[in-house]
Amino acid sequence: MAREKTNSGQNLTQLIVGSYMDAFNRWKSGAFVVWGAILIPAEIFKGFENVVYCVPETHAALCAAKGVGPELCERAEALGYSIDLCSYPRIDIGWVTGGRKISPTSGLPKPDLLVSDNNNCSLLVKWFDVHHRNMHIPHFILDVPFCYGPQKERDLEYILDQFKDLISIMEKMTGQRFDINKFYEASIHTALALSEWKRFIEFAKHRPSGLTAFDSFVHMAPLFTSRGTPELVEHYRLLADETEERVRSGVFPVPNEKYRLLWDNIAPWHQLSRMSTRLAELNANIIAAPYTLCIGGLEGSFELFELSLEKDPMWYLARTQNMSVCPYGLDLRLNAMSWAIEEFGIDGVIFASNRSCKAFSVMQMDQQRLISERFNIPTVMIEFDHADARKFNEESVYISMEALLESIEARRAAV
Amino acid sequence: MKPFEGMRRQKEAGKPVIGCFPLYPPVELFHSMGLAPVILWGLTCSVHDADRHVQSYVCSIARRLAQLVMTENDLFDGIFFYNACDTLRNLPEILREGLNASDKVAPRMFRLHVPMVPTEQTDSSDYLANEIQNLIDALEDAYGMNFSEEKFAQSVLLNRKARALCMRLEDAVSQGKASFSEFCDTLMSANFLPVDEQIELLEAKTAALEVSEASKVDDHRVIVSGILPPPPKVNKLIDEAGLRVVGNDIAAFRRSYAHTPETWTDAYDYYLHFYRDHFPCTTLLYSADRRIEEILKMTEEHKADGFLFIGEKFCEYEYFELPYLEGRLKERGISVLAIEISMEDDATAETYRTRIEAFTEMLAAGKSAAGGVTTKQGV
Numbered sequence: 001m002a003r004e005k006t007n008s009g010q011n012l013t014q015l016i017v018g019s020y021m022d023a024f025n026r027w028k029s030g031a032f033v034v035w036g037a038i039l040i041p042a043e044i045f046k047g048f049e050n051v052v053y054c055v056p057e058t059h060a061a062l063c064a065a066k067g068v069g070p071e072l073c074e075r076a077e078a079l080g081y082s083i084d085l086c087s088y089p090r091i092d093i094g095w096v097t098g099g100r101k102i103s104p105t106s107g108l109p110k111p112d113l114l115v116s117d118n119n120n121c122s123l124l125v126k127w128f129d130v131h132h133r134n135m136h137i138p139h140f141i142l143d144v145p146f147c148y149g150p151q152k153e154r155d156l157e158y159i160l161d162q163f164k165d166l167i168s169i170m171e172k173m174t175g176q177r178f179d180i181n182k183f184y185e186a187s188i189h190t191a192l193a194l195s196e197w198k199r200f201i202e203f204a205k206h207r208p209s210g211l212t213a214f215d216s217f218v219h220m221a222p223l224f225t226s227r228g229t230p231e232l233v234e235h236y237r238l239l240a241d242e243t244e245e246r247v248r249s250g251v252f253p254v255p256n257e258k259y260r261l262l263w264d265n266i267a268p269w270h271q272l273s274r275m276s277t278r279l280a281e282l283n284a285n286i287i288a289a290p291y292t293l294c295i296g297g298l299e300g301s302f303e304l305f306e307l308s309l310e311k312d313p314m315w316y317l318a319r320t321q322n323m324s325v326c327p328y329g330l331d332l333r334l335n336a337m338s339w340a341i342e343e344f345g346i347d348g349v350i351f352a353s354n355r356s357c358k359a360f361s362v363m364q365m366d367q368q369r370l371i372s373e374r375f376n377i378p379t380v381m382i383e384f385d386h387a388d389a390r391k392f393n394e395e396s397v398y399i400s401m402e403a404l405l406e407s408i409e410a411r412r413a414a415v
Numbered sequence: 416m417k418p419f420e421g422m423r424r425q426k427e428a429g430k431p432v433i434g435c436f437p438l439y440p441p442v443e444l445f446h447s448m449g450l451a452p453v454i455l456w457g458l459t460c461s462v463h464d465a466d467r468h469v470q471s472y473v474c475s476i477a478r479r480l481a482q483l484v485m486t487e488n489d490l491f492d493g494i495f496f497y498n499a500c501d502t503l504r505n506l507p508e509i510l511r512e513g514l515n516a517s518d519k520v521a522p523r524m525f526r527l528h529v530p531m532v533p534t535e536q537t538d539s540s541d542y543l544a545n546e547i548q549n550l551i552d553a554l555e556d557a558y559g560m561n562f563s564e565e566k567f568a569q570s571v572l573l574n575r576k577a578r579a580l581c582m583r584l585e586d587a588v589s590q591g592k593a594s595f596s597e598f599c600d601t602l603m604s605a606n607f608l609p610v611d612e613q614i615e616l617l618e619a620k621t622a623a624l625e626v627s628e629a630s631k632v633d634d635h636r637v638i639v640s641g642i643l644p645p646p647p648k649v650n651k652l653i654d655e656a657g658l659r660v661v662g663n664d665i666a667a668f669r670r671s672y673a674h675t676p677e678t679w680t681d682a683y684d685y686y687l688h689f690y691r692d693h694f695p696c697t698t699l700l701y702s703a704d705r706r707i708e709e710i711l712k713m714t715e716e717h718k719a720d721g722f723l724f725i726g727e728k729f730c731e732y733e734y735f736e737l738p739y740l741e742g743r744l745k746e747r748g749i750s751v752l753a754i755e756i757s758m759e760d761d762a763t764a765e766t767y768r769t770r771i772e773a774f775t776e777m778l779a780a781g782k783s784a785a786g787g788v789t790t791k792q793g794v
Contacts, residue, residue, distance in 0.1 A: 080738035084472075085731050118531055118700065121501050125531070125700045126735035133707075133739050140536060141700060145528040146504045155528075158542045165537045330508035355472050358729075359501040365468050366512040 006246075008239040012219060015235055016062075019225040020105040023052045027109030032174045035111040035131070037124045039324060040142060041317040042227040044163065046186030047178045048170060054108040055224045056127075060088040062221070063095070064269035064387035066104045073388050075099045086356040087388035089127035096131065111137050113173060115166065119144035119327035121359035138173070140166055144321045147299040147328040151319065159318040186228030187313030191306065193223070194296035196236035198304045201293060203243045205344055208257035209287040210247040214276040216292035217267035223295060259284035259405050260345055264337070264367070265352035265360050266291055270389040278398065284405055288344050290325050290337060297323050300332030302340055326359040333363070334370055341375055347408045349379040350401065356385045378407035418458075421608045422490055425451035431492035431558050434484065434522070436503050437476060438642075438666050438698055440495050441527070441686055444550070446610060447570035448560045452495070455480045456643060456667055457603040462758070468513045469506075474729040475758045476642065477502045485513040488522060493557065497527040499698050500732060523557050525550060529690050531700040543690070544683035551682070567682050571675065573610045578672035580617035581605075585669065587621065588660055589717060591630025595639070595660040596650040602668055603644065630659070635778040638714055640664035641725030642733060646756060648764030649771075653723070656775040661717035664710055665725075670696045697732040707740060714749055720778045721750045728757035750777055 027033050031052045034045055038057050045053045063069055069087060072094030077083055079097060081090055100107040114137050116128035125141050132139035142162050145155040167178045200219070203210030219239055226232040246252070253276075261279075263286045268275060279286060293302040299322035307316045322328050325336075340346065349371055351364045364381065372379050380400045385391035426432050430451040435442065437456040445452035458479040465481035484494065498504050511521040527546050530539030551562045581602060588598045601620050605613040634657040644650065644665050653660065663669045676688035693699055695706030714722065722744050726733055741751045752774040754767055 080741060082726075082731075082734040082737075084729055085734055089735075118498075122498075122531070122698075122700060123501065123731050123735065126697070126703075126732055129703050130735060130739065132703075141532055143531040143537075143539070143700075146498060148508070148526075154542065154545055158530075158539070161542075162532065162537050169536070329505065330512070353470060358470075358473065358731075359505070362470060362473060362502055362505045363509055365470065366509055369516075370512070 006242055008219070008235070008242045011235055011238055012222065015222045015226055015231060018231075019222070020108075023054055024106075024109050026050070026052045032113070032176075033109045033111045034113045034115055034170075035108065035128070036115040037117045037120065037128070037142075038224050039117055039119055039144075039321060040115050041163070042224075043183055043186040043190055043313065043317060044166060044178075045170070046228040047167070047180065047183035048174055048176050049179070050176065051170070051174060052109060053227075054111070056092045056108065057088050057124075058221055058224045059103070059105065059108055060091040060387060061267070061269050062105065063091050063103055064389070065218075065272060067270065067389075068102050068104070069270055069387045070390050071102055072099050073390070075102075084355070086121075086123060086127075087385055087391075088356070089123070089130070091387055092127065093130060096134075111135070113137065113170070114139040115142065116140075117142035117144055117321075119146075119321055120324055121326060121357070123359075138169075140169060142166070144327060147322045147332060149332070151299055151322050156315070156318050159321055160314060163314055163318060184313055187307065187316065189230055189233050190228050191313075191316070193227075193232040193236045195304060195306070196233065196240050197223070198296050200236060200240040200243055201288070203240075203247050204287040206247050207260075207345065208252040208254055209260065209285055210243045210252065211287070212253045212276050213263050213286040213289040213292065214267070214272050215253070216289065217269075217272060220292050220295065254280045254283060254285040256283045257285050259408055260347045261286045261404075262337070262340060262344070262346045262349045263289040263291070263352060264349060264364065265289075265354045265384075266357055266386040268352070268384050268392070269387050271384075271392065271394075274394075279401070282402070282405060284401075286350065288340055288346070290333075290340065293340055294323050294325050294336070297336075299323060299328040300335045302336050326357075330363045330366060333367060334374075337367070337371060338374060341371070341377070346375075346377065348377055348404050350404065351379060351381045353381055353383050354386055355383065355391060356388065376411075378404050378411065380404040418604070418607045419487070419490060421612065422451065422453055425609055426490070426492070432490060433493045433495050433525070434491040436480065436494070436496040436499060436506065438499050438696065439529075439671060439690070439693065440497065441547070441550070441689070442610075443567060443570040443574050443685070444547070444562075444682060445495070445554070446574070447567040448551075448554055448558070448562055450493070450554070450558065450560070451609060453607055454667075455483060457606055458483055460486075464517070465513065467516075468509050472729055473502050474642075474727050475756075476727065476730075477506060478758070481506060481510060481513065484510050484522075485517070485519075488514055488519050491522040493523040493525055494521075495525045495527075497529050498531070500730075525553050525557075529699075533701040534691055540683075540687050543687055547683050547686050562682070564681055567685070570610070571679075571685065573614065575675040577605075577610050577613045577617060578675055580614060580621055581668070581672040583621045584617060584624070585663065587624040587627075589662060591632065591634070591659055592624045592627040593620075594650075594654045595658075596647065596654050598660070599644040599650050600647065606667070632657075634659045635721060635775055635782075636661040636717060636719045637721040637723050637778075638662045638664060638710070638717065638719045639723045639725060640710070641756075642666045642727040642730055643725070643756075644668065645725045645754075646764055649725075649754075649756070649767055652764065652768055652771045656771045658721070658723070658771070658775060658778075661719055662713045664713065666696055666698070670694045697730075697736050703736070706736070707743060710740065711743060711747065714744065714747065719749060720781065721752065721774065723774070724751065724753040726753055726755040728755050748781075750774065750781060
């Protein structure tokens, strides 16, 4: 049964459409356009008067969710890009090289500067290099050391140095001066938005859960398209308030929830509605995912890391550069996932092995074994691709998921 | 000689063996401290235990490396890794778990973060110096050996000599004095030896070749590119087809041996130059712009007609650059053949015969059209 569109859902559409339209309009009026990777702190760009910030990964995810991922991937493959490359860059290269009309947003405005990083994955740098070469656009690389334990002080200082270099390059290229107050303002907006985001996510602890992980996947988009804005704060406040109200009124996405599941990987963008519906029919709900739980946290922790008034927001942004699962190792991932399993009352974990994201997936085999041993809960490994639907075998995945549910049931019966 | 014999000998002689993850570890530093570094690529083991820990869509280099460490862990007193690629950065903890699962003890792990920022963008020299110092401290603590700049300088000179010999051997192949197969076999064997034995082996090879005559056959001149050299049977096909490898852009070969800093003030300064001015590689993110130009320069200097890309299956670093590079090469009239090598491809190398032969015929047709004379080398 289709769920009615919520106020926050309507607001989300307006916010996303508005942000893309705004980007195009400002570009047409001469704004300086930056394309950045999702973890690049967009608050820095808010410190400039006339700069537009676009995120190719978010745009690629949107293309996948709207069902045009494979068509755009094929365009890139026809140009010689291997099908083994991540589907996000294949989609991105696909629309840039003549597929603009296929994109639901008609693509993105042409960039003046590319800013990539290697914390989520180094291949973002290779991806942005493709544009750098083909479009002759300068490319800034933010180098973020990987974390096997808490982020080191010297790594943080190194990141801060690079932020300063980015500001300096932006000043030279735009001819504008960086306004620290505007930057602070944007940082506070982001911090407030993250706090509201965490409040929203917390409703998954309720039984039945007040949300599905799919809701969190959909609503994470403006964090990247509208980062550092008051509209983002308002959106997440609305989302959290509305979810609270629905929980209070007894309105749940899976009312007869029997199975509370955790999804470990990037969202299956091409399957959001279908997967949530099919699972709901089985009274199963993927209530959370490290992919969205990590937002607002730190490496190895999904708990909110607040912007302290005593700390410089620049420090805060550098300190949170490793928060998004991929930039940290197995021990930290186990810490974070263990917390989630306990806090959210998880019955089973779906480890989604993603051919398009080795950075997320490559340690899942050990993680699966260790989580199963630590919590004695059923887990399953499925194969998928986050944005290329051609690499998703629906029936094979559902057979595995049904086996997971049966396994949960069998354990309950044995107790 | 079996590949690990050299490592075992060093271990028996009391030298701690450091298994270094590819691609460009600071081997001079380890050597200067009385350790025995060996870069763990060019492995040929079949993978079984590691498949319980690493997915099948990971490259053969990482899977074989995991297999080796999980089964032959007693070979190593330490493992070194740096941020060479996204898979390798995740591998140390996977190895630890794999070993723990079979009640084996994981070797000590040492790491380094090599800054991946272009120099003109960010000055990362202090950061790298700090990383090198931390590595030295960790090695001193672990093995009770002291670092000295004097010994480091001696190790640099030895490694520079070995690298220069690799270049000479490459020149000999370019002149048709040695086959590409022989060249690859020699260099892959040398990889597992201590540097003084590498020099001995390479000196013997180059001395023998100096008396050989350069080939007068005007065969087709190609550059071979990839992370690893092609499997031995594919090398044989390349030789048999009459392709003369006049240069290479192989990570385990030229990308590794083409550059050693000439002058340096201390080990920090050495590694600053070592990494910053390194022969470009797809994995050294800051070297991307230089790489294309370097390859184009190489094809021009060596008058190459063709470019043979040996793709390591699932190495996205390589595949991202290929379409652009291919376009630039073709603009200059250089034909490109891309073949993909995966796990057990030495056993099925015959499948490449037709493609390599067709490529050779295409080069021949190109020469004929240009009025050149083509003589096929005998098989």
